[in-house]
Amino acid sequence: MKRIAIDMDEVMADAVTEHLARYNQDHNERITKDDLQGKWLWDVVSVDRHAALESYLRSDDFFDVLHVMPEAQRVIEALQSRYDVFIATAAMEVPTSFMSKYRWLAKHFPFIPASHIVFCGNKSILRADYLIDDNPRQLKRFEGEGIIYTSPHNIHVNGYRRVNDWLDVEKMFLG
Ligand SMILES: [Mg+2]
Numbered sequence: 357m358k359r360i361a362i363d364m365d366e367v368m369a370d371a372v373t374e375h376l377a378r379y380n381q382d383h384n385e386r387i388t389k390d391d392l393q394g395k396w397l398w399d400v401v402s403v404d405r406h407a408a409l410e411s412y413l414r415s416d417d418f419f420d421v422l423h424v425m426p427e428a429q430r431v432i433e434a435l436q437s438r439y440d441v442f443i444a445t446a447a448m449e450v451p452t453s454f455m456s457k458y459r460w461l462a463k464h465f466p467f468i469p470a471s472h473i474v475f476c477g478n479k480s481i482l483r484a485d486y487l488i489d490d491n492p493r494q495l496k497r498f499e500g501e502g503i504i505y506t507s508p509h510n511i512h513v514n515g516y517r518r519v520n521d522w523l524d525v526e527k528m529f530l531g
Contacts, residue, residue: 357440360529361474361482361500362432363489364445364457366507368465369422372397378412379405392508419456424464427522433467434530442484443468446494448477488525492516503528 365371375397376387383405391400401409412418435441443461447454454475461473479487480497487498488505492513495502503525504516519525 357438358486359440359442359484360435361442361444361479361484361487361498363487363491363494363505364443364461366490367488367505368425368428368432368443369419369460370425371419371422372507374418374422375409375412378418379409382408389508394509394512396509413450414452416452416456419453419460422460425522427526429465431522431526431530432465434526436467438530440472441468442472442474442482444474444476444479444482444484444487446477446479446491447475486529488519 362368372389372392376389379397379401380386387397387400397409398406432441443465445457447457457475458470458473461468474482476482478497479489479494480499482498482500485500486503487495487500488503489495489498490505490507490510492504492510495504495516502516504510504513504518505525506518506520517528519528
Protein backbone atom coordinates (compact mmCIF):
# COMPACT_ATOMS: atom_id res chain seq x y z
CA MET A 357 0.00 0.00 0.00
CA LYS A 358 1.20 3.48 -0.77
CA ARG A 359 1.42 5.78 2.20
CA ILE A 360 -0.29 9.17 2.43
CA ALA A 361 0.59 11.69 5.12
CA ILE A 362 -2.04 14.33 5.81
CA ASP A 363 -1.52 17.67 7.50
CA MET A 364 -4.04 18.79 10.10
CA ASP A 365 -4.39 22.58 10.24
CA GLU A 366 -5.97 24.08 7.12
CA VAL A 367 -6.33 20.62 5.60
CA MET A 368 -8.45 18.63 8.06
CA ALA A 369 -9.26 21.45 10.48
CA ASP A 370 -10.36 24.97 9.63
CA ALA A 371 -8.01 26.88 11.91
CA VAL A 372 -7.94 30.16 9.99
CA THR A 373 -11.64 30.89 10.52
CA GLU A 374 -11.31 30.56 14.30
CA HIS A 375 -8.02 32.45 14.37
CA LEU A 376 -9.59 35.34 12.46
CA ALA A 377 -12.70 35.32 14.65
CA ARG A 378 -10.70 35.58 17.88
CA TYR A 379 -8.37 38.23 16.53
CA ASN A 380 -11.18 40.33 15.06
CA GLN A 381 -13.26 40.16 18.20
CA ASP A 382 -10.44 41.27 20.51
CA HIS A 383 -9.14 43.99 18.20
CA ASN A 384 -12.38 45.23 16.74
CA GLU A 385 -11.25 44.46 13.20
CA ARG A 386 -12.91 42.74 10.27
CA ILE A 387 -10.15 40.83 8.52
CA THR A 388 -11.62 38.14 6.26
CA LYS A 389 -10.20 35.26 4.27
CA ASP A 390 -10.39 37.51 1.22
CA ASP A 391 -7.79 39.76 2.83
CA LEU A 392 -5.46 36.79 3.12
CA GLN A 393 -5.08 35.96 -0.54
CA GLY A 394 -1.41 35.12 -0.97
CA LYS A 395 -0.64 36.11 2.61
CA TRP A 396 -0.43 34.57 6.06
CA LEU A 397 -2.43 36.20 8.84
CA TRP A 398 0.95 37.30 10.24
CA ASP A 399 1.55 39.33 7.08
CA VAL A 400 -1.61 41.43 7.44
CA VAL A 401 -1.55 41.94 11.21
CA SER A 402 0.85 44.56 12.55
CA VAL A 403 3.94 43.26 14.34
CA ASP A 404 2.87 44.63 17.72
CA ARG A 405 -0.11 42.29 17.60
CA HIS A 406 1.77 39.12 16.68
CA ALA A 407 2.00 38.12 20.34
CA ALA A 408 -1.79 38.17 20.46
CA LEU A 409 -1.95 35.97 17.35
CA GLU A 410 0.38 33.49 19.05
CA SER A 411 -1.65 33.49 22.23
CA TYR A 412 -4.82 32.34 20.45
CA LEU A 413 -3.01 29.31 19.12
CA ARG A 414 -1.70 28.54 22.59
CA SER A 415 -5.02 28.78 24.35
CA ASP A 416 -6.31 25.46 25.64
CA ASP A 417 -9.60 25.51 23.81
CA PHE A 418 -8.42 26.73 20.41
CA PHE A 419 -8.12 23.38 18.64
CA ASP A 420 -11.11 21.87 20.41
CA VAL A 421 -13.57 24.14 18.64
CA LEU A 422 -12.19 23.93 15.10
CA HIS A 423 -14.57 22.81 12.37
CA VAL A 424 -13.76 19.83 10.22
CA MET A 425 -13.16 20.62 6.55
CA PRO A 426 -16.16 19.49 4.49
CA GLU A 427 -16.05 15.81 3.44
CA ALA A 428 -12.70 15.22 5.17
CA GLN A 429 -14.04 12.46 7.40
CA ARG A 430 -15.74 10.52 4.65
CA VAL A 431 -12.82 10.80 2.20
CA ILE A 432 -10.10 9.96 4.73
CA GLU A 433 -12.01 6.90 5.88
CA ALA A 434 -12.35 5.84 2.23
CA LEU A 435 -8.63 6.45 1.63
CA GLN A 436 -7.81 4.01 4.43
CA SER A 437 -9.12 1.11 2.36
CA ARG A 438 -6.56 1.72 -0.40
CA TYR A 439 -3.71 3.57 1.32
CA ASP A 440 -1.74 3.58 4.53
CA VAL A 441 -2.97 6.89 5.96
CA PHE A 442 -1.00 8.90 8.53
CA ILE A 443 -1.82 12.25 10.06
CA ALA A 444 1.28 14.44 10.32
CA THR A 445 0.95 17.75 12.12
CA ALA A 446 3.74 20.21 12.89
CA ALA A 447 2.57 20.28 16.48
CA MET A 448 6.02 21.41 17.66
CA GLU A 449 5.15 24.86 16.37
CA VAL A 450 2.65 25.09 19.24
CA PRO A 451 3.79 22.55 21.85
CA THR A 452 0.89 23.39 24.13
CA SER A 453 -1.47 22.05 21.47
CA PHE A 454 -0.61 18.34 21.78
CA MET A 455 -3.51 17.29 23.98
CA SER A 456 -6.18 19.34 22.28
CA LYS A 457 -5.04 18.23 18.82
CA TYR A 458 -5.16 14.63 19.95
CA ARG A 459 -8.62 15.16 21.48
CA TRP A 460 -9.84 16.78 18.27
CA LEU A 461 -8.63 13.88 16.15
CA ALA A 462 -10.16 11.29 18.49
CA LYS A 463 -13.47 13.13 18.44
CA HIS A 464 -13.80 13.77 14.72
CA PHE A 465 -11.66 10.97 13.25
CA PRO A 466 -12.11 8.05 15.67
CA PHE A 467 -11.24 5.62 12.85
CA ILE A 468 -7.62 6.86 12.72
CA PRO A 469 -5.55 4.79 15.16
CA ALA A 470 -3.15 6.62 17.48
CA SER A 471 -0.32 4.64 15.85
CA HIS A 472 -0.99 6.60 12.66
CA ILE A 473 -0.76 10.07 14.18
CA VAL A 474 2.60 11.85 13.99
CA PHE A 475 3.31 15.01 15.97
CA CYS A 476 6.40 16.41 14.34
CA GLY A 477 8.35 19.52 13.46
CA ASN A 478 10.17 19.37 10.15
CA LYS A 479 8.23 17.04 7.86
CA SER A 480 11.31 16.01 5.87
CA ILE A 481 11.53 13.21 8.47
CA LEU A 482 8.37 11.59 7.08
CA ARG A 483 8.69 8.55 4.85
CA ALA A 484 5.52 8.57 2.81
CA ASP A 485 4.66 8.55 -0.87
CA TYR A 486 2.46 11.64 -0.62
CA LEU A 487 2.03 14.58 1.73
CA ILE A 488 -1.16 16.63 1.52
CA ASP A 489 -0.34 19.96 3.15
CA ASP A 490 -1.16 23.65 2.76
CA ASN A 491 2.31 24.82 3.78
CA PRO A 492 4.77 25.18 0.87
CA ARG A 493 7.68 25.15 3.30
CA GLN A 494 6.79 21.63 4.43
CA LEU A 495 6.04 20.44 0.88
CA LYS A 496 9.39 21.69 -0.37
CA ARG A 497 11.42 19.59 2.03
CA PHE A 498 9.21 16.51 1.89
CA GLU A 499 10.90 13.70 -0.08
CA GLY A 500 7.79 12.11 -1.61
CA GLU A 501 5.25 13.93 -3.77
CA GLY A 502 3.82 17.01 -2.14
CA ILE A 503 0.18 17.79 -2.88
CA ILE A 504 -0.77 21.36 -2.06
CA TYR A 505 -4.13 21.84 -0.34
CA THR A 506 -5.51 25.25 -1.23
CA SER A 507 -5.55 27.84 1.54
CA PRO A 508 -5.74 31.63 1.05
CA HIS A 509 -2.02 32.06 1.77
CA ASN A 510 -0.84 29.56 -0.89
CA ILE A 511 -2.98 30.46 -3.91
CA HIS A 512 0.02 31.79 -5.86
CA VAL A 513 2.26 28.80 -5.15
CA ASN A 514 3.11 26.60 -8.15
CA GLY A 515 5.08 23.43 -8.61
CA TYR A 516 2.76 20.94 -6.92
CA ARG A 517 -0.38 19.11 -7.88
CA ARG A 518 -3.16 21.05 -6.18
CA VAL A 519 -6.38 20.06 -4.44
CA ASN A 520 -8.98 22.70 -3.54
CA ASP A 521 -11.06 20.53 -1.23
CA TRP A 522 -11.61 16.95 -0.14
CA LEU A 523 -13.64 16.13 -3.21
CA ASP A 524 -10.50 16.90 -5.23
CA VAL A 525 -8.51 14.58 -2.97
CA GLU A 526 -11.10 11.89 -3.57
CA LYS A 527 -10.80 12.32 -7.34
CA MET A 528 -7.01 12.27 -7.26
CA PHE A 529 -6.56 9.20 -5.09
CA LEU A 530 -9.78 7.25 -5.46
CA GLY A 531 -11.16 8.39 -8.82
MG1 LIG B 1 -1.37 23.12 7.69
